[in-house]
Amino acid sequence: MEMFRKQYRFRGIHALRVDQLTSVFDGESKASLFKRNIDVYVNAPLVGFLYGRTAEIDHTKNPETNQVYGENVMGDRVMASEEELLFNFRLIMLLDNEHEPDENKRIDKAFRSTGDDPQDEARFDSYVRGGIDVLYEKLIEGASKPDEYIDKLYDFIEEFQERFNSEISDDDILQLCIKE
Secondary structure (H helix, E strand, C coil): CHHHCCCEEEEHHHHHHHHHHHCEEECCCCEECCCCHHHHHHHHHHHHHHCCCCCCCCCCECCCCCCECEEEECHHHHHHCHHHHHHHHHHHHHHCCCCCCCHHHHHHHHHHCCCCCHHHHHHHHHHHHHHHHHHHHHHCCCCCCHHHHHHHHHHHHHHHHHHHHCCCCHHHHHHHHCCC
């Protein structure tokens, strides 16, 4: 899929947020929430989709240079993560019945015509941006000390667990694994 074989560029406010999500928040331990921009790129679309958040391309400029803020994921990093990104793209295309109610067409978008539709790529990118917004709000916004970042991370993980996994029991998982 061509979209995962080239450099990816975060723009505007999303570039600033990616920078904050990957920045060290504790100088002593050198801890950060995400190590690299590619880690944000891989995870953000799923978060955006699960939280039902999309965002338009932002053109916030650096007042000193008058250039739109930008953060890159180098092409080699994107290509090295192509399998994960393609999996996420396909998963979103399969599950996104809001944009495509017909199940067969969603299957076709995910597996047969993957990446053939620029609207699908744009929708995936909007989930990336929406996921960045959620991650920023849940993990960064309002935190200034290392323990505040840790608390926000813990709260986000708990919220995520309650929101998406609370109805799944260990027995349910075991039943899925047992062949009849």
